Amino acid sequence: MLSAIPQQWIIDHNIVITAELTHVATHLRVQPDSSRRSTLNTPANHYGGGFEELYRQTARQMEKGFTSVTSAELRYRIDGIDLDAATVYDKQISEKVI
Numbered sequence: 001m002l003s004a005i006p007q008q009w010i011i012d013h014n015i016v017i018t019a020e021l022t023h024v025a026t027h028l029r030v031q032p033d034s035s036r037r038s039t040l041n042t043p044a045n046h047y048g049g050g051f052e053e054l055y056r057q058t059a060r061q062m063e064k065g066f067t068s069v070t071s072a073e074l075r076y077r078i079d080g081i082d083l084d085a086a087t088v089y090d091k092q093i094s095e096k097v098i
Helices: 007-022 051-067 085-096
Strands: 075-078 081-084
Touching (some): 007 051, 007 075
């Protein structure tokens, strides 16, 4: 269930996957803006531009990262586990979409 996964983890995990796939550090680190927190209407906006906006931005970056992969057999170390690119992709689909 998506609501059981902290929103910050989803954003950060997209950033980690993108950095691993592209071998380029991503500098988008999102921190809650406590000065604005009291003015927010929904919890979805706790991370600056809003969770949906940031999710879409990091998802697009991750999508570009996957398109840069030249072979489904390439190996990546994600969350301390060695996986091939196809498995990383399948894992992302099941964790983030389903």
